[in-house]
Amino acid sequence: MLQLKTLNDVFSTIADSRRERAMLVEDSTGAWQPISTLQVYQRVRAIAAALRSWGIAKGDRVAILAENRWEWAVADFASLAIGAIDVPIYPTLLAEQIVPLLADSGSRVLFVSTLAQFQKLASYRSTAALSQLEHIVLMDDDPIPGAVNFSSLLANAAAPNNHRDPAFDDAARAVQPSDLATLIYTSGTTGEPKGVLLTHGNIACNVDHSLDAFDLDSTDSCISFLPLSHITARHLDYALYAKDVTVAYCSSFEKLPQTLTAIRPTILVAVPRVFEKVRQVAEQRAAASAIKRRLFAWALRTGQKHRDEIAAGRTPSSLAWKLANALVYKKLSAGFGGRVRYAIAGGAPLGLDTAHWFASAGLRILEGYGLTETSPVIAINTPAANRMGSVGKPLPNIECSIAEDGELLVRGPSVFAGYWRDRGNAEVFDAEGWFHTGDIGHIDNDGFLYITDRKKELLKTSGGKLIAPQPIENKLKANFLVGNVAVVGDRHKFASALILPNFVALEPWAAEHGVAANNRSTLAEDPKIRAEFQTIVDKVNSTLANFETIKRFRLVPDEWTIDSGELTPSMKLRRRVITQKYANEIAEFYADEATSKR
DSSP states (O other), X not given: OOOOSSHHHHHHHHHHHOOSOSEEEEOTTSOEEEEOHHHHHHHHHHHHHHHHHTTOOTTOEEEEEOOSSHHHHHHHHHHHHTTXXXXXXXXXXXXXXXXXXXXXXXXXXXXEOSHHHHXXXXXXXXXXXXXXXXXXXXXXXXXXXXOEEHXXXXXXXXXXXXXXXXXXXHHHHTOOTTSEEEEEEOOOSSSSOXXXXXXXXXXXXXXXXXXXXXXXXXXXXXXXXXXXXXXXXHHXXXXXXXXXXXXXXXXOGGGHHHHHHHHOOSEEEEOHHHHHHHHHHHHHHHTXXXXXXXXXXXXXXXXXXXXXXXXXXXXOOOHHHHHHIIIIIHHHHHHTTSOOSEEEEOSSOOOHHHHHHHHHTTOOEEEEEEOGGGSSEEEEOOSSSOOTTSOXXXXXXXXXXXXXXXXXXXXXXXXXXXXXXXXXXXXHBOTTOOEEEEEEEEEOTTSOEEEEEEGGGOEEOTTSOEEXXXXXXXXXXXXXXXXXEEEEOTTSSSEEEEEEEOHHHHHHHHHHTTOOOSSHHHHHHOHHHHHHHHHHHHHHHTTSOGGGSEEEEEEXXXXXXXXXXXXXXXXXXXXXXXXXXXHHHHHHHTHHHHHHTO
């Protein structure tokens, strides 16, 4: 087990390891170039020196608005090294969302990745809201009035003797576990963003335990593509650096397929939506011909007989499984680069159906669980202790308790210090120091934790029945024709669903079945398409209690994205946005209720 006291200890681990491949970055030609641990150290020291020259000191806030790239990590480590508090901001946010965060945090310096990010804020620079913002540092090399180029701050990065700087190292070591490290604004799935305050000790003690059961070393590699503005991705990178793993930076989801092929990572950490998309693509390709459909179905049936072995980390010895692996499973594995030893899901519920499907296809997914407020990991399945459907056993330094209403309560050194400006602390901490997670769950006799839904997202029917929407949504999304789902029906007699088709798969399906449509709206209204989705809904309904079943649904033609507001940056539904956007459609589901009350 690691013994980290602060996040500066993680940086010190990087500097001490003297490796040639601490980071991998893609250059303008598409080639992947290494950054050595010495270069990382020198660049961090140079950026820290620039921050100090601007008067940035312990407790000052430094914001980072950028996609995943090596400069993000260097800016982060430089801020932490001088005791500053960094404020990560999702690069997908609009200016109207970013400015309040900068103003609320009082950030004095802002690192931005591109000209586009800089221009978001151009018209706000002279406003009172950004009066405290003194410097903007641009990571790209475009010369822009009003911004300092990141590269210019690295002009003196390399020390003549390539040795460590004792004064810089001493200052980094002076930072204490109780000092604040970061201010992270929550993504606001159920309300307005609140700033979560995490200390160096909060995150460091979580890093100490989260990957303790995983056998990782300098021969391993991982792609950093989940947004670093989210604690899950940052925590992961810290944990990987502490174990000497090489981290490759991928700036967007769109680049992920080719990055997987180029890097061939041994560790893959993703939100469930990534795994769901991979499954949908695999099933869509398998549906292209009768021969492929039969082969794929046979391989999955074969895999189902051995999925418990896969979940336990064993390779099945049967000839049928080996043949299915050679013909089908290896192709799926090749899509992830062909070398993944550990696949980990977090950030949202994976769903038992998805876990079973991948295990049947030869890939074990180890699900974990946590929150921004808990730094983030609360529990994780490990190579030695994995139970599909659960989120694993709680970390050894985390206490868990289940309240009478099923809410998970946690205590421990990784639980956050409180919300920025004390907004809502009394609502989430009780008199005994338990943090109320807002998640509903239970712990089985073997100590595995199960999370069923968000407490605030539970739907209560007018008959008093509680419905957890996420498990139902996950079952529907298991079909490759379904892109996303929002189950609705709070305070109504029954549950209904807004279903966003997976149009990439639906359009060729429609052509094959003789459905002519000029656009997605007409596809969504077509009777034959609706009948197919009714079959999908009926199949899921057959696995549900009667009060949970989807009585009515509507196919919607508009994509749900982070930019349009229906999804959080971690790909979770923003239910409030969706229910507002589709208020008329939801009202139609329950129009006869209004009639019956007259």
